[in-house]
Amino acid sequence: MAGREAGSADGRGAGRPGRAGRGAGAEVVPAPGRASAAEVAPVPGSAIRSNEAPTFALPPAVEMLWGVRERSSRGPRRGLSLERIVAAAIDVAQAEGIGGLSMGRVAAELGAATMSLYRYVSAKDELLMLMVDTAMGPPPGPRLSDDGWRAGLSRWAQGARASYQRHPWSLRVPITTPPLGPNMVAWMDDGLRCLAGTPLSEQEKLSSVLLLSGFVRNEATLSLDLRTAASDGHIMPGYGAMLGRLINPATFPSLQRAIDSGSLDDDDDMDSEFDFGLARLLDGIAVLAERPDVPPG
Amino acid sequence: MAGREAGSADGRGAGRPGRAGRGAGAEVVPAPGRASAAEVAPVPGSAIRSNEAPTFALPPAVEMLWGVRERSSRGPRRGLSLERIVAAAIDVAQAEGIGGLSMGRVAAELGAATMSLYRYVSAKDELLMLMVDTAMGPPPGPRLSDDGWRAGLSRWAQGARASYQRHPWSLRVPITTPPLGPNMVAWMDDGLRCLAGTPLSEQEKLSSVLLLSGFVRNEATLSLDLRTAASDGHIMPGYGAMLGRLINPATFPSLQRAIDSGSLDDDDDMDSEFDFGLARLLDGIAVLAERPDVPPG
């Protein structure tokens, strides 16, 4: 097993309770398109946890991102900022992969002490979420000339893919919450916008965008894995040949055919793989979008 | 950030070299449908690494799985076996999630010492791969009455989904290599088999199965995430409502429409989500499968 750089937080924390909602707060440029702080109903702190009405507590740092939650100006001037921390963390991840990302490493990058970071971020996982949202960047948005849902979604997918390619490490961060960051939410909105003119129901639009987003992420991950494996000089080059030696042609006839056709050894065809999948998906959505029936919505 | 249980090995090993191909070997019931040991060309050890002809070195334990590599019967009788270790590890993962899976924990389960495991598995990652392959189990295989590629692939996808649902932790193991285990390979073959009667080229068949498999995995992961988040009493219940309070309707109009339609709050509709995505994909593949043109293959 060479190519490491896997998931992030191994489930520590099973140990002691921990008071959870500690350090957090930072001056953050409020996300564009947010509801201003005043318009937002106060979010109950995570300390309050009645077991009836489910209270949805955002991670404090995420509230910062959205511009909710001002902080008092008491105390010494802050030496760091959420943005600087996230930026430094992204630098580290970019250079050394998720595996090389440790709180200590990020702190060193900033010339600060490890524990300083915990004034801005309550746990490493939170930092990871912020990093991913930042790395994703804003969605492509509408074109001047609207050229239909298919072209729009295609551009959307290509854009998302490009984002992943620019920040491969973000694919190594497991998704554990629905999209919460401003950028993620903006991407969601943008995808839905592409389908706005179609007869799809809201539910169908949502499902379609979710489907597409999963596809893009998956494809990007696969592509990254291939590249990683290849650059390790490991298994991937000649994967087909290796399988061919392992398997028994009689028992895996279909796979054998694929191997014989050489389809498995065409390296670096992840572009066409992506195009193929995207086309299939859009074709599938088209069946709904171009149906003659009357839509429910 | 409550619900941990994230990735597995954080990228240690960046430290010292390590001699990599150490302890491994076990009596393993050879996988069905394998090429017998005799038929298989010897696989060069990972020590040999000429930089020309790319040598594809399998992890030793995987070679065990395939029935290649006999071990000498010298030395004391072994107290453990790969299978027992993998089974114990799966038990632990099943009960406590990937986050609860440590080599020490597995060893304790077996009444052995931590380091004993390293006689059977060269690293934790290797164990994870074996666990995933085992958990996946064999593919559904052909039905007596062949009812077409669409029904076949549908069954295939449903089966894969069921496997993931039986072993949710397997979704938390990041994929870092192409499918190597006997079960994984069998699933691949089975998917291709479903498409055998269609006019798709080998490349297209392969791409389709890959696409589908990515979809299933993604959908299962999403579903698991939702369930995890919900059972933590966390964000998911009322995600739509929360987003509604965060965003500005004017800036995210499409998303706002989706929220207003209530589509975001329909919990536990991952089944229909899966069905929707699967239908879209199969529709997309159908465009190829039922085209009148002459196939290239």
Place this chain on the structure above:
DNA sequence: GTTCTACTGCGTAGATGGTACGCAGATCTA
């Protein structure tokens, strides 16, 4: 049977890394 030796389990120890806790000092409010 005796010796050789590959192989076994596993104790020890090093390294890495997340993060609770609490102190000393800074800055704002009253």
Place this chain on the structure above:
DNA sequence: TAGATCTGCGTACCATCTACGCAGTAGAAC
């Protein structure tokens, strides 16, 4: 100016992976 509040961060503590090497075991070779 006193107190409240917040800041950076040093000091542990703990979990975890895994390299190393010892002592003992069981076939093989003679």
